[in-house]
Every structure is written in structure tokens, then in C-alpha cells.
Amino acid sequence: MQYAVPRRGLPGAASLRAWAASAAAFPLTLRIVGTREARRLNREFRRKDYATNVLSFRYDTGGDIVLCHPVILREARAQGKSLRAHYAHLVVHGVLHLRGHAHDDKASARRMEAREIRLLARFGFADPYTVK
Helix, strand or coil, rough: EEEEECCCCCCCCHHHHHCCCCCHHCCCEEECHHHHHHHHHHHHHHHCCCCCCEEEEECCCCCEEEEEEHHHHHHHHHCCHHHHHHHHHHHHHHHHHHHHCCCCCHHHHHHHHHHHHHHCCCCCCCCCCCCC
């Protein structure tokens, strides 16, 4: 776990680790950052000039997941979700990307979303794709 933002209000490290471990059995780093760092990384690695909610970087033996707290907080509020539920979803989503899952087309998106829904249900979270 790496924190580049204050920890107050964030889900606990144990929860973040459990959500990540539910989708992966390899070493990874979770880093929670602010808007500036998320935007820089997204611009550098994806050529997109904005802060995004989650970025995944895969390596031979594991990977890194970067979570942008201000974006996640804003999205959770806009979607009427708890911050904890949205973090759980994005951690799982990021780990699945590390495992090679994608959502580039409808079929791959359905498979990835179904996997996310199953993993999140283990922790008592509702389907993150159901809009209330």
C-alpha cells in the first residue's frame, strides 16, 4: 500500500488488500494518489490528458494499481454509491486488467463485468453496474 493522499476517509488497508487478493494471487502494489499524479500517469502512459479513476500497470511477476482518490470520491457521489463500494469495485477492476481482462468490445466487457459482480458479491457489495 502506498498513499500519496491523506488516509482519512479511505477504506482501510486490510480491506483494500482483501479486495485485491480476491481477484489475484500475485504481488501487486496499490497506490492512492491525487488528481495531479493520476493525470500525469494517464497522460504519460495512455496519452490521455485527464485524471482517471484507476490505472493498471502489469509486470512479469505482478503489477501496480493506481487509484485516484478525488476522482473516485466524485464518481461515488455522482453514482449514489458508498465510497467503500466504489473503491472495492475499482480495485477488483484494476486487478482484472492485470490478469488480462479487457472491456474493448461488448463480449469481453460482459465477461469482465460478470467476474467483477461475482467477486464483489463475496464482500456483500451490489452489482456496480446497476444504476439506482
